[in-house]
Amino acid sequence: MKPYLKRAWAEVSLSQLKKNVGLIKQLNSDNTEVMAVVKADAYGHGYEKVCCCLAEECGIKFFAVSNLDEAISVRGFCPSAEILILGYTPPEYAHEISQYNIIQGVVSTDYAKALCEKSKEKIRCHVKIDTGMGRIGLKHDTPLSCAEEIAALCKIEGLSIEGIYTHFSVADSDNPDNIRYTDAQEKFITDTYDTLVEMGIRLPHMHFMNSAATCYRNNPRSTLSRAGIIIYGLHPDYSLAIPEGLEPVMELKAVISQVKTVSKGDCISYGRTFVADREMSIATVTIGYADGYSRLLSSKGEILVHGKRCRIIGRVCMDQLMIDVTDAEAESGDIVTLIGRDGDDRITADELAALYGTIGYEVVCGISKRVPRIYVD
Ligand SMILES: *Cc1c(COP(=O)(O)O)cnc(C)c1O
DSSP, rough: OOOEEEEEEEEEEEEHHHHHHHHHHSSSSHHHHHHHHEEHHHTTHHHHHHHHIIIIIIIOEEEESHHHHHHHHHHHHTTOOEEOOOOOOOOGGGGHHHHTTOOEEEEOOOHHHHHHHHHHOOOOEEEEEEEESSSSBBOOOOHHHHHHHHHHHHHHHTTEEEEEEESSSSSOOOHHHHHHHHHHHHHHHHHHHHHHTTTTTOEEEEEBBBBHHHSSSOTTTTTTTOOOOOTTTOOSSSTTTOOTTOOOEEEEEEEEEEEEOOOOEEEEEEGGGEEEOOOOEEEEOOOOOTOOOGGGGGGEEEEEEEEEEEBOOOOOOEEEEEHHHHHHTOOOEEEEEEEEEEETEEEEHHHHHHHHHTOHHHHHHHHHHHHHHHEEE
16 A cells, blocks of 8 residues: 555545446346446546456456546556547547547537548447437437437448447336336337347447446346446445445545543534533544535534544534544544444445435545545455
């Protein structure tokens, strides 16, 4: 382990990452390969180490990112990977797309033409279909008209279409109406694919599974499963269980800088939102909202100190926060766990997210650059 400032840091377990990928491969049928979604710095886990581990130790060949900058970085880590940009690349960067052998998601005929105009070499792409997410992609009333537009795209000289894909919006729900909605999204893309086959166009890839679909409605027709959050061991939707063995990869730690005894009537932190009603022992912890530990956790979050849960007292500051250690053993220099396991207890990013009305995705992506990622195992 490389030396780092022991103030606030994230420990990323590469062995757990490997376990998670192994389990995801078992969920998929033989027809389906994992496409590791490593956008947003591998969901805040640090994409260099994560990509190298996935490519070299897990045999992952397909990666998905959100933009060209991320794609070029991943190309640097994984020289022979297939890299798909899920989101928008301005057409003036078309040359870089081909130069780095990236696959671009194409969302409309106009966009495809604009890309080709800007590039001398062929642009590899997967065509995105909007089947109900309402975000990006070709939008059609019927699979037939959708297939017709894709068939026309296939005739564009500068374009090499290697697949079609769509994105589910509620695959992480067990509500019957939502299940029907996802069924319809899935039927639209598979019907579009089959119509293309009838037209004599058999594309190598069709993919629609995200983490939720991979867990709850795995379908061998999806040639790739675009697994994001489950690689990192978190839940697509916190209310539904994920397969046993998928466990969080990241822990977040900090240290106690000071412990003091306060008296009844003493105020803690900005805004004087907390006033001690008795003598208490308060510890100050070296992490704050500038590290990505949300201020919305003020007076709400709990932190593990030697395996014991200690409540956050008053407002989370930019670089520090205070906790009640009256019933815990704590002294300056002790390591505390904000996310992760300590003793018999643990706090997950999903649990923290629920406390302030968001999802585990935002918690891990939000851990800021100031927090070094330390790779363990
Ligand atoms: C982010 C993203 C994914 C991964 O989603 P998870 O829920 O993390 O598995 C898959 N596909 C697209 C298009 C995405 O934007």
